[in-house]
Amino acid sequence: QVQLQESGPGLVRPSQTLSLNCTVSGGSISSTTYYWSWVRQPPGKGLEWMGYSYYSGSAYYNSSLKSRISISVDTSMNQFSLRLTSVTAADTAVYYCASWAFGSGPNAFDIWGQGTMVTVSS
């Protein structure tokens, strides 16, 4: 059973770069049937898809974040990462990593990490 766990700083200064990791356990990040994803949720608000990456590095992003976001996959560490540059208070949110299983899978976000709260503040 694949499990996901987010890690990274809980506080980021405005204009700095937010960096989070998601460690995949119980399975291989090199699986050909998953997109590795980030979803965030500002306090009291709804879910926002941020983007996903295939193990090979092909990535797709929410156009509202496109100039600031990158998602990368590290097969040697069995983890994937989120980088969001030039953050503001509007980027304060719970950040979830999730897997999108496609093909014979459910074609949905079937596995989620527990989420990590990131606050942008000076």
Added chain:
Amino acid sequence: QSALTQPASVSGSPGQSITISCTGSSSDVGSYNLVSWYQQHPGKAPKLIIYEVTQRPSGVSGRFSGSKSADTASLTISGLQADDEADYYCCSYAGSISLFGTGTKVTVL
């Protein structure tokens, strides 16, 4: 990339059935049978309860069912129970991207 539209809140009494709508467009909900639904209890991660419009993951109660007509998908919860009180989000594939709905708070009266 606009969020899919859901009612902000829906309520019902125990044992009743409720339906949550999720309205998109011909570019997302209307084009793909890849609508999924997620249940989120306070302070918890979302949980997949419906995928590919009508399919239930193993372990999800049969009281949850999904459907779609044109650009609108729907989630029905039958035999409403206290533990169904949560936030519900739809999500649609939209050609290399995903769109979530605005979310619906379900209250069990």
